[in-house]
Amino acid sequence: MLRADAVLLEKVHASADDELARHGVAAHRIDKGLTESELIAALAAVPGTGPLVVGIRSKTQVTRAVIEATPRLVAIGAFCIGTDQIDLACARACGVAVFNAPFSSTRSVAELVMAELVTLSRQIVARSNAAHQGKWAKNAQGSREIRGKTLGIIGYGHIGSQLSVLAEAFGMQVIFHDIVAKLSLGNARQAASLHDVLSRSDFVSLHVPDTEFTRGMIGKTELAAMKSDSYLVNASRGRVVDLDALRQSLDAGHLAGAALDVYPQEPASESDRFECALQGLDNVILTPHIGGSTLEAQANIGLEVAGAVGRYLELGRTVGCVNLPQLDMPPPPSLRGKPACRLINIHRNVPGVLSRINRVIAESNVNIAGQALATLEDVGLLFVDMPLAPADSAADELCRAVAALDTSVRTRLVAL
Ligand code: NAI
Secondary structure (H helix, E strand, O other), X not given: OOOEEEEEEOOOOOHHHHHHHHXXXXXXEEOOOOOHHHHHHHHHOOOOOOOEEEEEOOOOOEOHHHHHHOOOEXXXXXXXXXXXXXXXXXXXXXXXXXXXXXXXXXXXXXXXXXXXXXXXXXXXXXHHHHHHOOOOOOOOOOOOOOOOOEEEEXXXXXXXXXXXXXXXXXXXXXXXXXXXXXXXXOOOEEOOOHHHHHHHOOXXXXXXXXXXXXXXXXXXXXXHHOOOOOEEEEOOOHHHEOHHHHHHHHHOOOOOEEEEOOOOOOOOXXXXXXXXXXXXXXXXXXXXXXXXXXXXXXXXXXXXXXXXXXHHHHHOOOOOEOOOOOOOOOOOHHHOOOOOEEEEEEEEOOOOHHHHHHHHHHHHOOOOOEEEEEEEOOEEEEEXXXXXXXXXXXXXXXXXXXXXXXXXXXXXXXXX
């Protein structure tokens, strides 16, 4: 069984330890974020010479200095969605694979949005606030069921499509806008345009990434295009909505309410003060970026990232890797049940690199049972499957010869 070590920081969920152990990786925990120099020291202190993994969340920065000071580092697990805290370009140039968890909180976000649709439509925040103040606002004024209403989803990806299913179960009609043609789930229908969704929906929910095209995509013009008395929900990224324009639309009584989970500027920590143009309105739900903050999502993140890291260490599989080419080849059937190994080579993607590697392989007189290559811009990833035990000196010599090529960045052997 492969033997590797992982240093897990920032209270990554315990599900990660079990999943890593399943892949032969021993987890060492440090339950806080570390500075650059502390992280370098912590990684250097892990005994042994085998492959090393670091698992972080959003606080710890994995900088160039950390990566370059840790030659044993083969993979970085970002136990969250964002990877801005990692020097991805340096990791890639050094052949260090980075994995994150883009899908683990999908359901949690979709559930939060469903709760907000009902909360907004029944004016629960205003009525709850009134009750807390001793006022008995028992009336149906402005309160509606969400059944039969139209939900417009902008961005029909993982979260948008999951929300679509839940909303239909509530009896809503779903229309959506996406820049890509998408398979509609259930009775949902792709709309003709963004404007088409805005003008037909009783609720609009945003589920797009933060890109140059989505920043400010909901501003004054788009809010004006929404039906009067409709609601806006944003649990995607803060910069997608112009909050001043939203405030004006609410103050003017055009929109009936809004729910926001994300903001253009978010406090860095719980002790920092939160400021937002929408504060003080009881038809606006403000949540502190908690769309994915559930125990289930945290457990799923632990499994998703640890599983991806484990599969990378075991067989070099890079599905879900954010900075290396994606490659996933099962061991060839001809090697099943036999001593066999895989050479995993990350190289600079320059002309002639594959023929140089293959020349070394041909000269080694080792029979090749399978080979696969994937490239991504300046980096290539190669698998070479051989009918040799990893401890076999021929396999070891071949690995050393390939690693010695000046185009090779990182080369290792794993058992199949
Ligand atoms: P995804 O990548 O699966 O889906 C995004 C969809 O938006 C794709 O179908 C894409 O084609 C579409 N899209 C991209 N640009 C567009 C444009 N200009 N107009 C229309 N559609 C466009 O992403 P996923 O996982 O569904 O996440 C959606 C958003 O939710 C992301 O911004 C993510 O950061 C955010 N998120 C927020 C969380 C929270 O705690 N509130 C937790 C998890 C994700």
